[in-house]
Amino acid sequence: MDPQALENDALAAVATAASTDEIERVRVEYLGRKSELKLALREVRDRETGTALNALRERLEGAIDGREAELARAELDRQLTEDVVDVTLPGEEFQLGTLHPTTLTRRIIEDAFLGLGYEVIDDREVETVHYNFDQLAFAPTHPSRSHRDTFFVDDERLLRTETSPSQIHVMEAKQPPIYMVSLGRVYRRDEITATRFPIFHQFEGLAVDRSLTLADLKGTLLHVMRALFGEQRQVRFRTHFFPFTEPSMEPDVSCPICDMRGCRTCKFTGWIELGGSGMVDPEVLTNVGIEPEEWTGFAFGCGIERSAQLRHGISEIRPFWENDLRTLRQF
Amino acid sequence: MRVPLSWLRDYVAVGMPLDELASRLDVSTAVVAAVEHRGVPDLDGNLALFRIGKVLEAGKHPDADRLQLCVVDVGEAEPYQIVCGAWNFGVGATVAVALPGAELPGGLVLERRTLRGKESAGMILSERELQLGEDHLGIIVLDDGEAGTPLADVLPIHDVVLDLEITGNRPDLLSVYGVAREVAALFRLDLEPPPGMDPAREGDETVKVTVEDWEGCPRYVGRLFRDVRIGPSPAWLRARLNAAGMRPISNVVDVTNYVMLGLGNPLHAFDYETLADGEIVVRRARADERTLRTLDGVERALDPSDLMIADAKRAVAFAGIMGGEETEISDTTTHVLLEAANFEPTGLWRTSERLRLPTEGSNRWVKGVDPYLAEHAAALATELIVKLTGGHWVGHTDARAQLPERPVVRFRPERASAFIGLEVDSEEQHDILARLGNERRDGEYLVPSWRARDLWREVDLIEEIARFRLADVPFTLPVRREMMGRLSRFQRLRRQVEDALVALGCSEVYTPSLVESDSADDALRLQEPISVELAVMRTALLPSLVDAARQNADAGNERIALFEIARVYLPRRDELPEERVRVAGILEGGFLHTKGVVEALLRVLHVDANWMRSEHPLLHPGKAARIEAGVVGELHPTQLDGVWGAFELDLDTLFARVPERIVYEDVLTYPAVLQDIAVAVREEVEVGALVDTAREAAGPLLREAKVFDVYRGEQVGEGRKSVALHLSFQSSERTLTDEEAAEARGRIVEALVDRFDAALRA
Numbered sequence A: 001m002d003p004q005a006l007e008n009d010a011l012a013a014v015a016t017a018a019s020t021d022e023i024e025r026v027r028v029e030y031l032g033r034k035s036e037l038k039l040a041l042r043e044v045r046d047r048e049t050g051t052a053l054n055a056l057r058e059r060l061e062g063a064i065d066g067r068e069a070e071l072a073r074a075e076l077d078r079q080l081t082e083d084v085v086d087v088t089l090p091g092e093e094f095q096l097g098t099l100h101p102t103t104l105t106r107r108i109i110e111d112a113f114l115g116l117g118y119e120v121i122d123d124r125e126v127e128t129v130h131y132n133f134d135q136l137a138f139a140p141t142h143p144s145r146s147h148r149d150t151f152f153v154d155d156e157r158l159l160r161t162e163t164s165p166s167q168i169h170v171m172e173a174k175q176p177p178i179y180m181v182s183l184g185r186v187y188r189r190d191e192i193t194a195t196r197f198p199i200f201h202q203f204e205g206l207a208v209d210r211s212l213t214l215a216d217l218k219g220t221l222l223h224v225m226r227a228l229f230g231e232q233r234q235v236r237f238r239t240h241f242f243p244f245t246e247p248s249m250e251p252d253v254s255c256p257i258c259d260m261r262g263c264r265t266c267k268f269t270g271w272i273e274l275g276g277s278g279m280v281d282p283e284v285l286t287n288v289g290i291e292p293e294e295w296t297g298f299a300f301g302c303g304i305e306r307s308a309q310l311r312h313g314i315s316e317i318r319p320f321w322e323n324d325l326r327t328l329r330q331f
Numbered sequence B: 001m002r003v004p005l006s007w008l009r010d011y012v013a014v015g016m017p018l019d020e021l022a023s024r025l026d027v028s029t030a031v032v033a034a035v036e037h038r039g040v041p042d043l044d045g046n047l048a049l050f051r052i053g054k055v056l057e058a059g060k061h062p063d064a065d066r067l068q069l070c071v072v073d074v075g076e077a078e079p080y081q082i083v084c085g086a087w088n089f090g091v092g093a094t095v096a097v098a099l100p101g102a103e104l105p106g107g108l109v110l111e112r113r114t115l116r117g118k119e120s121a122g123m124i125l126s127e128r129e130l131q132l133g134e135d136h137l138g139i140i141v142l143d144d145g146e147a148g149t150p151l152a153d154v155l156p157i158h159d160v161v162l163d164l165e166i167t168g169n170r171p172d173l174l175s176v177y178g179v180a181r182e183v184a185a186l187f188r189l190d191l192e193p194p195p196g197m198d199p200a201r202e203g204d205e206t207v208k209v210t211v212e213d214w215e216g217c218p219r220y221v222g223r224l225f226r227d228v229r230i231g232p233s234p235a236w237l238r239a240r241l242n243a244a245g246m247r248p249i250s251n252v253v254d255v256t257n258y259v260m261l262g263l264g265n266p267l268h269a270f271d272y273e274t275l276a277d278g279e280i281v282v283r284r285a286r287a288d289e290r291t292l293r294t295l296d297g298v299e300r301a302l303d304p305s306d307l308m309i310a311d312a313k314r315a316v317a318f319a320g321i322m323g324g325e326e327t328e329i330s331d332t333t334t335h336v337l338l339e340a341a342n343f344e345p346t347g348l349w350r351t352s353e354r355l356r357l358p359t360e361g362s363n364r365w366v367k368g369v370d371p372y373l374a375e376h377a378a379a380l381a382t383e384l385i386v387k388l389t390g391g392h393w394v395g396h397t398d399a400r401a402q403l404p405e406r407p408v409v410r411f412r413p414e415r416a417s418a419f420i421g422l423e424v425d426s427e428e429q430h431d432i433l434a435r436l437g438n439e440r441r442d443g444e445y446l447v448p449s450w451r452a453r454d455l456w457r458e459v460d461l462i463e464e465i466a467r468f469r470l471a472d473v474p475f476t477l478p479v480r481r482e483m484m485g486r487l488s489r490f491q492r493l494r495r496q497v498e499d500a501l502v503a504l505g506c507s508e509v510y511t512p513s514l515v516e517s518d519s520a521d522d523a524l525r526l527q528e529p530i531s532v533e534l535a536v537m538r539t540a541l542l543p544s545l546v547d548a549a550r551q552n553a554d555a556g557n558e559r560i561a562l563f564e565i566a567r568v569y570l571p572r573r574d575e576l577p578e579e580r581v582r583v584a585g586i587l588e589g590g591f592l593h594t595k596g597v598v599e600a601l602l603r604v605l606h607v608d609a610n611w612m613r614s615e616h617p618l619l620h621p622g623k624a625a626r627i628e629a630g631v632v633g634e635l636h637p638t639q640l641d642g643v644w645g646a647f648e649l650d651l652d653t654l655f656a657r658v659p660e661r662i663v664y665e666d667v668l669t670y671p672a673v674l675q676d677i678a679v680a681v682r683e684e685v686e687v688g689a690l691v692d693t694a695r696e697a698a699g700p701l702l703r704e705a706k707v708f709d710v711y712r713g714e715q716v717g718e719g720r721k722s723v724a725l726h727l728s729f730q731s732s733e734r735t736l737t738d739e740e741a742a743e744a745r746g747r748i749v750e751a752l753v754d755r756f757d758a759a760l761r762a
């Protein structure tokens, strides 16, 4: 056997092998049990020849392994190029639910207030005249006390008309400083229309501390409005009247739909009326045993659905209560 | 409150641009709901084409029976010939004329035209054509005026009406004069004195007024007029009432309404001859007085708490709310008794509430009318009645109790600045308060009588400063102390429940807490619901969710899965109901599908539940389960078409079982020994009982026991089933030996055989 010739033949065969099958045949031919090299190795008697032939065997093994890996990779590549999926086919479907827009908005409000260091309060909805009106300094002749405006269960019990009774509960339970926001359902005896439903959700922030100012109310409200409607929003105030605040103001937020250029939502004024606000009336503080010379407070509230309407461009109230999945699955 | 600017200008010289007036009022005083332009367009020169005309000739159109051919002096060199369709005037009448080229309200431009062969140069106008009113009767006939005088000088043919939303604390603004006072203060303008001056009284007849209830009626001015001629009011008065939103009726009634709108004090006029003994008694209704027919023709029940105006014999009016039909002013009335009174708000509010009868008058009384206003109101009304009806004022009475003192309020300018968060110069503060009619006395202010109910504390005066400077108040945040914000445990877990159910494929809904009927007989019921569908406070969420699912199915929506978190209201006799927050869900699919969703929710919360067979009216009798927090089951097939699952759980109960914190267990260091067993038991044995028994028998080494197959078939035998369990034995302290696992497994098998007559199959 001529080792040199054998090596040359084998390397030539390795180089020309075009598939993993072929390289396997080359392996059998040159390194198999009956190959010339294996037979020669069995015959070796001297150390020098043995070393030389083993080195040759290792070289051939290396060459064959290398070529085989190359060919295997090429074959895999070829195979994968043919294994094609239409990536535009829909994926396996997992059914996902959705949070209601009222909840989505509620969370934004909660988080904005949490960031300001407020507690979140979720309180009872069936209330007494005492908590819903008397403690909040509603005049005996205030129209909300009318059975036309408010749902009564009997002369003493009613469905709360705003979330404010929960503020009384908290203020009765502890001394200031108080920073809280209450959220939940409220009830007004309104006929059902495209934009009104007798049940809706409200949020109402309350702060009572030493030397809080009207300016603090304006700043806090601006912060919350920006959290709800975007950092570009502006807020302005107009004098109003609420029994439980003095002074009272109606905040307007710059229209998030048209960015003050004027649109149907803002009636082409650039501003949207949004709830009520004011400094807590000293009578309310006195009613719950808080000294108004020592502590001042502010409060402001707004409808959650109304906020969600503005956030999502929903012009009617109906979608919030009809619960149609075609609507809900958009959120 | 509708405020015509033409009227407002009687009392204050409004010269600023309209925008500025509206926006200042809007920010500092009351919402300006609308700015309404009425009447003739105020375009260049247009108003000059509307003139007073004198009718020089008038006669039938030669070729048209229904038309009048007039010659009218309009102040030009030559009179104009005008064809007119109305006949309520003749030669010598002073009329309102629009000349050719004039643009009428609504945009019609007049041209010279020929009617049945006669040229008509212009138009003789009615109220309707000028948008002054709705009168169809005919053209406007003015009292007098020189031909050619601009019509705008005598009638508000172009006007702007501000529609103000007056808040409950400002009844003083429910009058044009009150708004004028506010405008004067806001813009530093001079204010005319209140209108109305008593003419000379022409007699000294007694007006018998007896007030039996001074609390309800602290003041009653009664005035008697004789020989009054009832008829329509003049055009200017009709125009003002119309612009302010009230319909003119007849001169005396119009005067009472005009004074109410002008000054804010509601008045009433009685036909004097219909009052028994010509007497007025102010008292509560008597027990034997049943009803009164009010002037709207409705027979209304009396309650002994109602404050009534009565004559010597009977009640004739609900004080301050509405007069009676029998004593109202009619076309034939000749003697009039005028009431300018003051009524206390609370009692009047109760009557108005009970009668469901809010009127323009009661709306002012319930907010509180200045008791000192009655004499001004009486003067203005007297002046107008005498002037417009030719009547004679012959009698006067002013019955009054001690009227309330004007409040004196301490005021500290530095406190105002600190409270507002804006440094306002103290001189400016004093100036604002003075302009609003407050009189300064050392460190105190004497509040004007028309604001006495609203300004009685320092903070009320601070509000006056704040509203004048509202736009200048900066945006700051509180300097915080000792508070931190975070969600409560309940709120955190509630969000987890919401998120888990969304991830499990359920969409959140909000359904009304008011329902048509509820399974609880004593559920809270509204006294006056707005509809039968929203009448009862629900004690469960599931029925509402069934409705929501049905509506979605009807809409053709697929793979319906809904949940809601809301309160239910559990009645407690006379107390407030117990309100519990619940989560409920409804989803397409059978019992095990819904149970799977609930189990996944429980896993999210790390809550173990005990599943027990149960019953529920809305659920399938064989497929209803109860866990500690509520019910889970398959919907009763009568509820909805198809197979549906539903659950309703109480959140507090559920959250009570949520561990405070998750305690780590080492499950990696020492491997678990896994074994499966299968046992055959009678069909009625619940697999839950097998698992419980296995746990009990094996003790803490049994980390997990899970049913993975239930098999029925010949090999198991009739009435029996084979239940296969994965068992996983593990210790967190050492590697278990095979012997330990085998021994625990043995105890399980023994217990199952013992308790359930189980046969070990593998």
Ligand SMILES: [Zn+2]
Binding pocket: A255, A256, A257, A258, A259, A260, A261, A262, A263, A264, A265, A266, A267, A268, A270, A271
């Ligand atoms: Zn807009």
